[in-house]
Amino acid sequence: MKVTERILAIETSCDETSAAVIQNGTEILSNVVSSQIESHKRFGGVVPEIASRHHVEQITFIVEQALQEAKVTMDDISAVAVTEGPGLVGALLIGVNAAKSIAFSHNLPLIGVHHIAGHIYANRLIQELTFPLLALVVSGGHTELVYMKEHGSFEIIGETRDDAVGEAYDKVARTLGLPYPGGPHIDKLAAEGEVSIDFPRAWLEPDSFDFSFSGLKSAVINTLHNYKQRGEDVLIENIAASFQASVIDVLVEKTKRAAEQYQVKQLVLAGGVAANRGLRAELEKQFSNREVELLIPPLHLCTDNAAMIGAAASIKYQKQQYSDYDLNGNPGLDLEQQ
Ligand code: KG4
Ligand code: ZN
Numbered sequence: 001m002k003v004t005e006r007i008l009a010i011e012t013s014c015d016e017t018s019a020a021v022i023q024n025g026t027e028i029l030s031n032v033v034s035s036q037i038e039s040h041k042r043f044g045g046v047v048p049e050i051a052s053r054h055h056v057e058q059i060t061f062i063v064e065q066a067l068q069e070a071k072v073t074m075d076d077i078s079a080v081a082v083t084e085g086p087g088l089v090g091a092l093l094i095g096v097n098a099a100k101s102i103a104f105s106h107n108l109p110l111i112g113v114h115h116i117a118g119h120i121y122a123n124r125l126i127q128e129l130t131f132p133l134l135a136l137v138v139s140g141g142h143t144e145l146v147y148m149k150e151h152g153s154f155e156i157i158g159e160t161r162d163d164a165v166g167e168a169y170d171k172v173a174r175t176l177g178l179p180y181p182g183g184p185h186i187d188k189l190a191a192e193g194e195v196s197i198d199f200p201r202a203w204l205e206p207d208s209f210d211f212s213f214s215g216l217k218s219a220v221i222n223t224l225h226n227y228k229q230r231g232e233d234v235l236i237e238n239i240a241a242s243f244q245a246s247v248i249d250v251l252v253e254k255t256k257r258a259a260e261q262y263q264v265k266q267l268v269l270a271g272g273v274a275a276n277r278g279l280r281a282e283l284e285k286q287f288s289n290r291e292v293e294l295l296i297p298p299l300h301l302c303t304d305n306a307a308m309i310g311a312a313a314s315i316k317y318q319k320q321q322y323s324d325y326d327l328n329g330n331p332g333l334d335l336e337q338q
Contacts, residue, residue: 005078005317006070008102009310010063012095013087013115014140015046016303017058021070021077022310025318026124029070031307033300034058037181044180045170052090059098066306074106081313084112084323085333086141092329100325111313112323114338115304116142117154119270121315122301122308130293134264136255138279139271140166140181143211143251145258146335151315154335157258158209165247166273168213172220172243176236187276190244193237197223199246209258216246248282255283259292268295274302 004023011018015036021029036054040046067073082099085092096112103110120135135146143165145158163171166183173182178189199219202212220243227234259267267287273279280296287294301308316322 005314006072006076007079007081007111007310007313007317008063008066008074008077009081009113009306009313010059010095010099011083011115011118011304011306011309012055012059012091013083013085014091014304015040015051015054016305017055017062018304018306019059019063019066020306020310021066021072022307022314025311025314026128028125028307029072030066031305032062032066032069033305034062041180044174046088048088048090051088052094055091055094059094063098063102074102077106077108079103079109079111079313079317079322080106081111081113081309081316082327083115083118083309084327085330086115087329087331089329089331092331096327096329100327104325109317109320109322110325110327111316111321112327113309113312113316114333114335116144116146116270116335117312117338118308120146120148120268121312122270122297122305123268123295124311125301125307126297127295129268130265132262132264133266133268134255134259134262135268135270136251137270138165138251138273138276140164140170142271143213145209145255147258147262147264152319152338154338156336157262158211158254160211160213161204162212162214163217165211165213165251166271168217168247169273171217175221175224176239183273183276186240186244187278189237189240190278193235193239193241195242195245196238197242199223199242201246201250203250209254211250211254213247216243244276244278248279251279252282252286256286259290264292266293266295269297270302272303275299
C-alpha cells in the first residue's frame with residue numbers, strides 16, 4: 001500500500017505570509033498567500049518591523065485556511081516544514097516558531113528549508129526534475145546559477161557580486177517614480193518601449209558565471225539625471241526597455257554558457273523575477289531548439305509562497321533530514337550546506 005505523505009509548509013521570510021499542504025512532494029492541496037505589499041508600498045520598500053507584525057497577526061489564520069482548503073486535519077499531516085532562511089530575521093522567526101509549536105504539539109517531524117531551495121523546487125510542482133540540472137535563481141535578494149547533480153544537492157557556480165537583479169529593478173523603478181515593488185511595472189513599460197539607449201553589460205572575466213548589476217543601475221540613474229539637467233524629455237518606456245534588454249542579455253548569455261559547460265538536462269527558472277515576461281520569452285526563444293529542457297513555473301509559484309517550501313521539504317522528509325527544536329531563523333543560511 002502506498003503511504004501518502006502530506007507536508008504542512010510555512011513561509012514568512014519577507015512580506016508574504018503563506019501556508020500550504022503538499023501531497024507526495026508534487027501535488028498542491030492548498031497554497032494560501034497573504035501579501036503585505038499594500039502596507040509597505042508607501043515606504044518604498046519592505047519595513048522589517050511591519051513585516052513581522054503582519055506575520056504575527058496572520059499566521060494562525062493562514063495555517064487554518066491552508067488545512068481547510070486542503071480538506072485535511074492535522075491528523076492527515078506527516079511533517080511540518082518552514083523557511084529557516086535567508087530572509088528578514090524577525091519575519092523568519094514568526095514562521096519558525098509557529099512551525100515548531102505545531103510540530104511539537106502534534107508530535108510531527110520539523111523540517112527547516114532554505115528559501116532558495118524552495119524557489120527551485122517550485123518547478124517540481126509542475127514537472128518532475130531531471131538531473132543534472134541548472135537553476136537560474138533571480139529574486140529580490142538573490143541572483144545565482146545553481147548546479148544540481150541530484151535531489152537536495154546545490155552548488156552555486158555563479159552569483160551576484162553586488163545587487164540582486166530584483167533589487168536593481170526595484171531601485172531603477174524608484175528613480176523612475178514607479179510604485180514598489182517596481183519589477184512588474186518596469187516589465188510592463190519595457191514591453192511598450194524601444195531599446196534606444198545602449199546601457200552597459202557587466203560580463204566580468206570571460207569564464208565567470210558571476211553577475212554584477214550595480215553599474216547598470218547607476219548608469220540608468222545617471223542617464224535620467226543628465227536628461228533632466230539638459231531639460232530634455234525622455235520616454236520612461238524606452239529607459240525601461242533599454243534597462244531590461246541589458247539585464248536579460250547578461251542573464252540569458254551566462255545561463256546558456258553554463259548549461260553547455262555543465263551538460264545539464266534541464267534549465268529551471270526560479271524566484272520573483274522569473275515572473276518577468278521579457279526574460280521568460282528570451283529563455284523560451286534561446287532554449288527552444290536545445291537538448292536542454294526549460295521549466296518555467298506559473299507566475300503564482302514564482303513569487304514567495306509556501307507550496308514551494310513544501311516541495312523542497314519533501315526531499316528532506318524522504319531522507320529523514322529533520323530539524324531539532326533549537327531551529328532558529330537564520331538570515332545567512334548557506335544553500336550549499338543544505
Ligand atoms: O522571490 P521574490 O518574491 O522575493 C524574494 O525572495 O526576494 O522576488 C521579489 C522580486 C522583487 O524585486 C520584484 O520587483 C521582482 O521580484 N519581480 C519582478 C517581476 N515580478 C516580480 N522583476 C521583474 N519583472 C517582473 N515581472
Ligand atoms: Zn523569494
